[in-house]
Amino acid sequence: MKRIYFLLFISFFYQSAFSQKDGYWDKERATTKEIIVSARDRIIVKTDDFPIGTTELIYRITLLDENQQMAGSLVSVLKAIPDPTGITQGSAGAVFLLSKISGSDKSRYAVFSSNELATAYKENGNSDKACVVQNTPVSKDAKRLSLDKSTCLQSNTSNLWFGFESTNWIMKQKIVIEVVPWVDTKLSRGWTVENRKFIINQCKTSALARKLANSDDFCICLEEKIQKQYKFQEFQKLLVMEQTKAYKDFGNSCIDETGVSKGVLEDYRTLASNFTKKGDYGSAITQYTRIINEGKVNIFDYNAIGYNYILTKQYGKAIKFLKDGEKLDDTELLIKLNLAHAYLMNDEFRNAKLIYKEYQSQNVNDSLSWTQKIKQDFAIFQKAGLPSGDFDRVLKLLGK
Secondary structure (H helix, E strand, O other): OHHHHHHHHHHHHHHHHHHOOOEEEOHHHOEEEEEEEOOOOEEEEEOOOOOOOEEEEEEEEEEEOOOOOOOOOHHHHHOOOOOOHHHHOOHHHHHHHOOOOOOOOOEEEEEEOOHHHHHHHHHHOOOOOOOEEEEEEEOEEEEEEEOOOOOOOOOOOOOOEEEEEEOOOOOOEEEEEEEEEEEEOOHHHOOOHHHHHHHHHHHHOOHHHHOOOOOHHHHHHHHHHHHHHOOHHHHHHOOHHHHHHHHHHHHHHHHHHOOHHHHHHHHHHHHHHHHHHHOOHHHHHHHHHHHHHHOOOOHHHHHHHHHHHHHOOOHHHHHHHHHHHHHHOOOOHHHHHHHHHHHHHOOOHHHHHHHHHHOOOOEOOOOOEHHHHHHHHHHHHHHOOOOOOOHHHHHHHOOO
16 A cells, blocks of 8 residues: 555656746746835835746735734745746635735735836726726735736737736735746747747848759758757847858858758759750859759769860869869760860870770760760850860861
8 A cells, every 4th residue: 555655646746846937936037026005095116027938927906014024925925836837736725825914904906918008097097908907805815817818928029017906095005916827848948939930031142042943941950959059149249240240150051950951952953954955065064063062062063064065175173173073983975075175185095095095985874875975066066165176186186
């Protein structure tokens, strides 16, 4: 039997522990004010600023006789309650919230979400727009307000206003008001839905994101990294150049993590290929240069940029990049053939001849022979206005 009780106790302990909310009672920014209300008067009291991430709060109102002092603060009471849900899970929590003492006087009160509404209440006593109304006079009261259940608290609420109306027609009243906010640890970093959207929208306007067919994963990755590194308020205070660097650094990390890099490179290749087909060889070279600068270049990129350099009569650069491509795969005949073309155009016939002759009996792919490909290329080169004086010489060399 003892074992059963022990297991039940352990089970209850773990359920309680894991049901607790991830946050804390912020005693450092709790409001504690002792006010005097004159007979038949109304007064409004503004709370201290709530910390960012406030999702719930507990307030306690206690009316004291002239010489009475509070027996214990609300903050000290809340130390025994791990999170706001503990207040409603049993009668003990609610009872402890009420002051052990109070005076014989009573007061009506109302709670407002803006200074304008509270000021109107002070002037005319109208509490219709209050988010909490206590029309029955009380000597003490305590309530819990939460973001999801009370109109008093909204995601951007930073203060509340308490309005009191004295029911003593002869003597002044002494009222103690205490307000303790519950701060959600995650939300305290300032990353509300609106602020997260702000970062994502900023990302989507970046030059890199605009190149992507689907930038959502990339921008969410970027936003999560910034969120982890900074509080929103900290990030907002960075200099523009510091923010730009953060976007760049986190963006580079997200490129590899989200597979964006591969998609970007394929976009570059598609653009380059289209530029080549249109005869805009300079723009094609720009796209292939970007791929090379990304460090993700393959042999076909080297072959393509070399080919475009030939078509723009930049033969020295063509030879350089085609030789770089050879280092990746010395058996790729398209690289070999374009290198021979570059040598030919650069008046290095001997070097070109050696390559043309060496591979004349092979195919460049599964259906196109070496010689057929040469004839195709020479036709394109002639149309592009490249020097063609040695073309017949090469074909004669190959017996064609």
